[in-house]
Amino acid sequence: MTNTLLLDVDGTLVDTNYHHAVAWVRAFGSAGIAVPAWKVHRSIGMGGDRLVEAVAGEHVEAEHGDELRKAWEHEFExxxxxxxxxxxxxRLVTSAVSEHGLHVVLASSGKREHVEHYLDLLDVRDAVTAFTTSEDAEDSKPAPDLLQVALSHVDTERAVVIGDSVWDCEAAKRIGLPVVALRTGGFGEAELREHGASAVYEGLDNLRADLADLPFATV
Structure with a gap:
């Protein structure tokens, strides 16, 4: 039986969440829009198509959405x-493949050039079966679209989602997949469990030790 890890990238494999938050705060500031940094951080994990409205409201999205996304890119680059x-x-990705025979698909809503950079930074190109980017779905997390696209890239019977935010948990829940969460994105254990995580780990090595016991479900 072939099992698959659907792995989030930002905040799960690479330490980017606070960089993203700072870039978004600066982007809003460049447009003269004051937003609290804590509120931005709480929205990291959503795609940029959702974050502006979540942080600043529908009217800001309507008037400045595209401008802010371009400003975010300028600040983050x-x-x-x-x-x-x-x-x-x-170690997690390579162990999942070499020791446990799992497929690994990176289910990311990041820009393609960023995901490509992270693949090289992590040195996992040979281990990863496939990956997604913001180009692969019109609607980002907490919508499940990217997870569904990720699954379409692999011939698998069972899967589990690994992520770091409540948005990963919500996306997995919407298509009936189990989710295991990490605290590396800055969310607390209680809220991750409240949003559907069956287990919460402090770090990736702790998760790696339990790879054989993850709650895979039929897709």
Missing amino acids: PMLREIRPLEGAH
Whole structure:
């Protein structure tokens, strides 16, 4: 029986959530829109198509959405050289494949060039079966579209979602897949469980030790 890990990337494999939050705060500021950083951070994990409205309201999305997304990209791009893998990321992916015979699909809503950069940074190109980017679905998390696209790239019988945010949990729940969460995105254990996580781990090495016992479900 073939099992698949549907792995989120930002905040799960690479330590980017706070960089994203800073870039968004600066982007809003460049348009003269003051938003609290904590509120931005709480929305990281959504795609940029949803975040503006979630943080600043429908009227800001209507008037400034595309402008803000371009400003975010301008602010985030120089930070790419600061991004580092989270501890244990390479070990998790390679162990899942070589020791447990799992497929690994990266279910990301990041820009293609960013995901490509992370693949090289993590040194997992040879281990990953497929990956998604923002180009692959019109609606981002918490919508389940990207997870469904990710599943379409692999011949599998069972799968589990691994993520770091409540938005990953919500997306998995909407298509009936189990989700295991990590605290690496800054969300607390209680709220991750409240949104559907069956288990919550402090780090990737802790998760790797339990790969054989993850709650895979039929897709």
